[in-house]
Amino acid sequence: MRFFDNGDGLTEARGFFCSGVHCDVKGKKDGKLDLGIIYSPKPCNVGAVFTTNDVRAAPVLYSQSLLKDEALFHAVVANSGNANACTGRQGMADACTMGKETARQLGLSAEQVLVCSTGRIGVHLPMSRITAGIRDASEDVVAELDGATAFQRAILTSDTRTKSCSVRMDTKYGEISVGGVVKGAGMIQPNMATMLAFLTTDASASNPYLQKVLQRAVDRSFNRITIDGDMSTNDSVILLANGNSGIEVSPQEKTLDAEFAEAVEAVCRSLAKKCVTDGEKVTKFICVSVKGTLSDSAAESIARSISNSLLVKSSWYGSDPNWGRIVDAAGYAKTGLKFELLDMRYDDVEVLQKGEPIESNKAQWKEIVARPSFSITLDLNMGAGGAEVWTNDLSEEYVAFNKSE
């Protein structure tokens, strides 16, 4: 398995074409690319994971309605600048029109096109400009221009850069590629803004198989950086498989199955990490690992409690190895933590041993917390549960006040 950071992502898998155009979704005439299409002349099987928010945007509801075990797709159309969320019946009609119009331009039927949107909530889409954009973007993919970068730029909102990667697998049947792009959160966490991720592969596979592989990969990547309850109205992760390699992946082929699952997970994990490090003014990537809990969910509660504490994030920014704030956040997860049993480490350096601070390591703590990337491990020594969450620091003036007590 060879991993390629950044690059074209989506078009690394053969038979996919992308485009990105400016159609002025926000009416600002700023020239920002804001509508894109992913297109495969061959029909694709699909796996997809969506937000579980009570309030789901029209394109999410529309796309979900198209996904069936036997359904095949040729395209995804996506816009930034407007989420088409909380837009009522008109919003549903607009999402449907986006799909239909894309289908018409590409000579498809409407149910072969998935629809995504990201941007402001509660504003109706400017449909005449969207339609013009779909026409332009369709022309580009039909001409088979390699618009991978243009598509990546078209889906960004407050992101500071495009984020993509790909993996090439040399299987005994030949080569398979899996590529992906993500647009994330300009701010601290994915719950702060919509996350859209698209993956393409030239493997052949059924919808239920792709769904299973994608859900597992998402649980181990995007869900490591997202509080389940905190998803936006529009979060979507979509995996398209066009079978262009002629190689079929299924649970029956155990080695291939495992390799493919690993490739999809590798792409998802890389994209998820890129989301975390592209937070506005973020200076550090931190892996919070919790083990020794009575259950995995207890470990996850503690890891999220720590990762979401503004005080903890502020101290990371200030390179202050303030373990007290971390223990406080772990304590208010209320999992039954006993401080006198707690072990803690920064990377491999001990901070607490059964609740006793190892003060002689203090210089090393400081050195580690000053790094751009480090890990924090808590062992509650109470059971076999464990979980990992990826997060970042919090900078800004707000922090200047708070970074050390």
Place this chain on the structure above:
Amino acid sequence: MRFFDNGDGLTEARGFFCSGVHCDVKGKKDGKLDLGIIYSPKPCNVGAVFTTNDVRAAPVLYSQSLLKDEALFHAVVANSGNANACTGRQGMADACTMGKETARQLGLSAEQVLVCSTGRIGVHLPMSRITAGIRDASEDVVAELDGATAFQRAILTSDTRTKSCSVRMDTKYGEISVGGVVKGAGMIQPNMATMLAFLTTDASASNPYLQKVLQRAVDRSFNRITIDGDMSTNDSVILLANGNSGIEVSPQEKTLDAEFAEAVEAVCRSLAKKCVTDGEKVTKFICVSVKGTLSDSAAESIARSISNSLLVKSSWYGSDPNWGRIVDAAGYAKTGLKFELLDMRYDDVEVLQKGEPIESNKAQWKEIVARPSFSITLDLNMGAGGAEVWTNDLSEEYVAFNKSE
């Protein structure tokens, strides 16, 4: 019932004396008052509510161990600058010494003195300086100096101002006073720093009665601004009743009981609001009210979800009536909200009517969100549940980026 904002607070109830001294807890020699005593020559009944964090500071554990139905107290000793939390056996010994030393100076027995600390976690108390401070602070209360303001200053950490209030009740038996002070969170929410609140009254009442009255008042005040799971290691609210008025309050005296409960609640609510508005760089106080839910707890989840969203807080700071962010936060509380049933108001002005934005009110929305204090009401139209949470906006550079999309 007459309400007095700010002022002496604790010493409004007759027979209480306070002091605050500088004993250099942090070793900075900055002259900041950092140790204080509340003292009543008459023994006091007590009600007290403490943090439910898994990790509780030594003074919390120590004070909890003294509280019994029949126990009487004469004093509280409190320091700022050091939380005496996560300090192991030495920390427990130090909390005990603080109580004993105060008792010795005041001619009491150790179990008549409650102990509180606030400040940095994981650092041992400088006991020789603390002991010297206790001696000085004891001298002042024995001399019956009115040190109410000095005590208020002594417990502050990152607070920007002292916070107190009192209530005078004219009952058919005569006058009763209830006063209080609080030190809160320098930052956005009480979960960001320890909250200590002290209330005094010259009413006479049993411990179980005071406990019941205080718990109810805390639920309707401090717990309106605190996420249950997010308390610090040291949060404490203590109500002392010395009976100096000669008037006994009990459930048997229905009118008096109701009046007293109302007075305690009024003091707690005022102090809680002061905590919210004393957040660092806070410019707005917002009451988030949710109703029409299937249960009270569903309403509370939604209200907290909205109140804790950095995106929502940022838009309040920017005076941007961004109802989409509010609805998104309400949705990820995952209570089963149906957008098409949702009504929403800023103060008395409609924002959404069954999911439809009332755009003609837009100018009024902007005008309200620009105010220093306003309310947001969501009605889910699904049941009889309801809850209210008090919160504030989030300012700072961090917000400059994020305040409008």
